[in-house]
Amino acid sequence: MTNLRTPLRFLQGTGPARVARLANLGLETLGDLLEHYPRAYLDRSHITPLGELQPGAHVTSVGCVRSFSLRRTRRGMRNVHVILEDPTGVAECVWFNQPYLQRVMGRGSRLLVSGQVELYRRLQFKNPEYELLPETEGEDDDRDADSGGIVSVYPLTAGVSQKVMRRLVGQALGELGALPEFMPAELVARHGFIAWDAAHREIHRPTSLARAEEARRRIAYQELFDLQLLLAISRRVHQRPRTAWRLVPEGRLAGRLLAGLPFALTAAQTRAIDVVRQDLARDRPMHRLLEGDVGSGKTLVAIVAALLAVEAGAQVAFMAPTEILAGQHARTLARWCAPLGVVTETFLGGQPAREMRALRSALAAGGIQIALGTHALIQEGVTFHSLGLVIVDEQHRFGVLQRAHLLGKGRTPHALVMSATPIPRTLALTLFGDLDLTVIDEKPPGRVAPKTHLLPEGRYAAMLEYIAGELDRGAQAYFVCPLVEASEELDLRAATELHERLQHEERLAGHRGGLLHGRMKSEEKDRVMRAFAAGEFRYLVSTTVIEVGVDVPNASLMVIEHPERFGLSQLHQLRGRVGRGRQPAHVFLVRRKGIGPDAARRLAVMVGESDGFKIAEEDLRQRGPGDFFGVRQSGLPPLKVADPIGDPGLLETARRDAFDLVAAEGLAALAAGPLWRRLEMRFGDRMKLYAVG
Secondary structure (H helix, E strand, O other): OHHHHOEHHHOOOOOHHHHHHHHOOOOOEHHHHHOOOOOEEEEOOOEOOHHHOOOOOEEEEEEEEEEEEEEEOOOOOEEEEEEEEEOOEEEEEEEOOOHHHHHOOOOOOEEEEEEEEEEEOEEEEEOOEEEEEOOOOOOOOOOOOOOOOEEEEOOOOOOOOHHHHHHHHHHHHHHHOOOOOOOOHHHHHHHOOOOHHHHHHHHHOOOOHHHHHHHHHHHHHHHHHHHHHHHHHHHHHHOOOOOOOOOOOOOHHHHHHHHOOOOOOOHHHHHHHHHHHHHHOOOOOOEEEEEEOOOOOHHHHHHHHHHHHHHOOOEEEEEOOOHHHHHHHHHHHHHHHHHHOOOEEEEOOOOOHHHHHHHHHHHHHOOOOEEEEOHHHHOOOOOOOOEEEEEEOOHHHOOHHHHHHHHOOOOOOEEEEEEOOOOOHHHHHHHOOOOEEEEEOOOOOOOOOOEEEEEEHHHHHHHHHHHHHHHHOOOEEEEEOOEOOOEOOOOEOEHHHHHHHHHOOHHHOOOOEEEEOOOOOHHHHHHHHHHHHOOOOOEEEEOHHHOOOOOOOOEEEEEEOOHHHOOHHHHHHHHOOOOOOOOOOEEEEEEOOOOOHHHHHHHHHHHHOOOHHHHHHHHHHHHOHHHOOOHHHHOOOOOOOOOOOOOHHHHHHHHHHHHHHHHHHOHHHHHOOHHHHHHHHHHOOHHHHOOOO
C-alpha cells in the first residue's frame, strides 16, 4: 500500500507543468489518481443514430457540428447551442453557461454526446456529456480495447484532457499492480461485493455498465464503512469506563431553577434532562448531541446540565460561535443562575488585556463556575481548575478541532454539543456518529409557528402598510438582506440601502429603525441588539447575523429580501427569530421576477412546511450533503462516491457492520490489522482529532 503515496511526477509523461495542473484537482499521488473516480460514462458500444432519437431516452450518439452559436439570456447566462447531424437526421445540443466550449468545438467537429433526449421545438440534448472525436471516422479515437466500448468521463482541470486523464489512470493501475483486499472475507461475501482490486479496475475501465455499478457500490460502501469504523473506534475510546469524573449531585440547584420557571417543561425536555443526568453520573465521559428545532428549549436543558455539574463541584465551559449568541446566553445565565449563587463570566476575543488576565486568573483558581465564551475559551493561557463539562452550542459552526481543543482543557470532561439546525438522521450518523443522539421533538405549549407568505414584488407597498399597523400596535419587525453592500451583478438590495430607504418611508414614519450587519464591531452590534430587544428600535434591518441566538419575544414580523439567495435551512433558522412570544407571527418572502425553478421550489417548501427536520431533509435533497452547513468542518475527507442521503440503506449497513466489528474484535486486534492501516492512510492526522490516532 506504500505505492499509493508515490508522487505523480514519477509517472511517465507527467512533467512539472502537468503535475501542477493535476494538483489543481487535488491529485498529487498514485493513490489520489486511483480515487479520482469517473463522474459519468460514455457507452460507445451502443450508438443511436440521430434519426432514431426518442424523447425521454438516455442514449449515446455521434454527429458532426453543422452550426455553433453562443446565445446570451436575459439573466446574463451565455449558452452554447450546437446543431449536430449525421446521415440519418439532426438534433440540438445545449450547454448552459459554458461559453468556454467555443474554444473546444466548432463547425465540422465530430462529437460523441450522451444524455437524456428531450423535445423542445426539436429533439434536444441538455448539458450532455460529450467527447471530441477525430474528424475522420476510423482514425484512432482513444477507444480502449478492453473497455467494451464504455469510456470513463472524469472531472478535469485546464490543460488536462479526458484522453490524458484516462491514460494517467491506466498507468496508475498498471504501476500499482493488484490492490490488496483489507476487508474481512465474511463481510465481502455476505454483501456479494466484488474484490477491492476488481472494483477499481471496473470503475475506471468498465467491461459493462452493470459492472461499473457493482464497482461503484463496493467503493461507496467502503467510504461509508471506513468513516463509521473511525466513529465506532472513537466512541469505544471515549467511553472507556473509569476515565471520567462521576458528577452525582442531589439536584438542588437545578430543582430551584425549574421550580421558579413561569412555564412547565415539555416531555421531550424532561426526557433529555433525565438522559443527561444519567450520563453525568457514569464514570465514562458523556458525548451527546442534543438536537432540536428552533424554539424547542435546548438552551434550558444545557443550563440544567451545567447546574448539575456545578453542584457536583465541577466547572463548566459553554462555547458559542458568535459574540451575539454568547451575549444572549450570558444574559440568560445571569437571569437564571445568579439568583442561585452560581458565578458565571464571559470570555470574548476583544476584551481588554487587563480584564482578560483577571478572568483567566479567576478561572484557573476555580472562582468561576460557568465560563461562557466564543473561540476565546480555547486560546492558549485559558486554563480551568476543575473542568467537568463542556457545552458547545451550534455544533455545526465548530470543527472537530475546536471541540477537541476545548475538551483538552480538562481531564476527559463530559461533552454536550447542541445544534439548532435540525440534522436529518443520515447526516447525523455520517458526521456525528461518535456521539449519542437526543432529539427534542416538541415545542413549548402555546408557541405557534410563524405563518409564511410568498409575496410578489408588486404587493410590497401593501405589506409595508400592514407592518406599519402592527408596529403601531406594539409589534417589532426584522428586515433581512443577504448582503451588506449592493452588488450590481446580483441586483441585491443591501442592508445599508434598505435601511436608508425605510427611514424615508412615509408608512413607517414615527417608528425608529436600527441597522445590524457583520462588519460592525462587536460592541456596536451588541448595542444595536440590546436597543432592539429593549424596544428602542421598532424594526431592525439586518444581514444574517441574526440567524442564531437573538431572542426578542416582541418581534413577530419578518421580511426576507431575495429569499432565493438563502438555503432552506438558513431560511428556517431566520424564521425562528420571530414567533418566540405569544402573539401570531408572520414571515414575508419577497419574490421578485426571474428566479429559477430550484429557488421557486425552495420557497414553496418554506410556505408549506414548518417542521425543521422535514425542511432539512428537503435541503439535503436539493443541495446535497457537501453544502449543508459546512460539512467540511467535520474534519473528515469528502465522500467521493457514497451518497448517504440518496442511499441511507447502504449507510445503515456500513454502520452496523463497523460497530459490530469493533465490538467483536476489540481495539487491540483492530490496531494490529489491515483495516487500521487503511484508516491511517485514509484519514491520516485526522484520526487524532477523534482520539484514535
